Amino acid sequence: xxxxxxxxxxxxxxxxxxxxxxxxxxxxxxxxxxxxxxxxxxxxxxxxxxxxxxxxxxxxxxxxxxxxxxxxxxxxxxxxxxxxxxxxxxxxxxxxxxxxxxxxxxxxxxxxxxxxxxxxxxxxxxxxxxxxxxxxxx
Numbered sequence: 001x002x003x004x005x006x007x008x009x010x011x012x013x014x015x016x017x018x019x020x021x022x023x024x025x026x027x028x029x030x031x032x033x034x035x036x037x038x039x040x041x042x043x044x045x046x047x048x049x050x051x052x053x054x055x056x057x058x059x060x061x062x063x064x065x066x067x068x069x070x071x072x073x074x075x076x077x078x079x080x081x082x083x084x085x086x087x088x089x090x091x092x093x094x095x096x097x098x099x100x101x102x103x104x105x106x107x108x109x110x111x112x113x114x115x116x117x118x119x120x121x122x123x124x125x126x127x128x129x130x131x132x133x134x135x136x137x138x
Contacts, residue, residue, distance in 0.1 A: 001127070028104045034086050035097035043134035047093040049102040050130045051085035055105070085129040095133035110131045 036043075086098050104127070107115070111124045 011075065011121050027093040028102070030100070030102040032101040032131075033097065033099050034101060034131075035090060036099060037097070042105045042137045043097070043099075044137050046095045047089075048132050049085075049089035049093070049098075049130065049132070051089065052126060052128045053081040053085065055081060055125050055127050057125060058121060061122075082128050082129055085133065089131070090133050095135045097134050098131045098132055101129065101131035 061112050082103055086101060089098070090098055098118070105125055106128075109123045
């Protein structure tokens with residue numbers, strides 16, 4: 001009987017660890033473009049960028065991977081951060097558009113703890129935006 005309880009305990013620990021690790025990344029999109037006009041125009045690469053921003057979502061379930069919110073109430077919480085990050089880097093690098101944009105949303109252990117402490121009322125996360133800025137060639 002004690003041997004059976006031991007293995008059930010090990011299984012429970014593995015399940016909890018598995019759920020925690022699956023919550024690392026809840027969304028990822030790549031190959032996106034912003035501001036690119038395709039009409040035979042030639043472009044040259046002027047630089048790469050990476051931006052990381054803290055985001056706030058509300059009314060989620062801390063036992064599910066970060067990003068799961070009640071009725072998807074705060075599903076657009078990352079929209080302003082992503083758009084601002086891309087536009088800021090296009091201007092900073094003197095380009096006209098961004099290509100190969102990759103958006104990754106996830107959470108880290110501190111954010112898991114904060115979500116658990118607030119019982120899912122506050123669900124912080126991190127959005128990472130990377131891409132390449134291009135400029136039209138005359």
